[in-house]
Amino acid sequence: MFSIRPATNTDVDVICEFDSVAQQDKQRRAFVERSIDAGYCFVIEAQxxxxxxxxxxxxxxxxxxxxxLYIHPEYRRQSAGVKLMQHLESVCQTPKIFTSTxxxxxxxxxxxxxxxxxxxxVIHHLDEADPELVYVKYLRRGAG
Known part of the structure; x- marks a missing residue:
């Protein structure tokens, strides 16, 4: 049902249409553009x-x-996030991978x-009264 590929510049407008933050924040759009240009951004497609x-x-x-990690609201809880994270784990160039929320x-x-x-x-004071939790996953033996 889902396929994953590197994002291209033609994906920017589509991403910004469903990313509610990008709709209001020009910095988010610039982040998406920079990430695509650097080859760091991946998209997941359905049909x-x-x-x-x-x-x-x-x-x-x-x-x-x-x-x-941002999934269109209509596709949440349908394994798109799981599939996308698993893809990132498979292409990660380091023995462990971090994220935060x-x-x-x-x-x-x-x-x-x-x-x-x-x-x-845990990182405090990034978002007022909402600490950032940092997570790790070891991807290869000997990493931990």
């Missing part, structure tokens, strides 16, 4: 329509870091638990 995207970069202490984002925390991520730390 040849982009229904989600994720960004895997290596600026977090030279480790793989999923800095964005707000304490208030219970669906993402549930997804990470399902995929075997463990809590690695």
């Amino acid at each position: 040849q329509h982009v229904v989600g995207y994720a960004v895997l970069e290596y600026s977090f202490y030279d480790q793989g870091f999923v800095s964005m 707000n304490l208030s984002n219970l669906p993402m925390q549930s997804l990470l638990a399902k995929l075997g991520y463990t809590l690695s730390g």
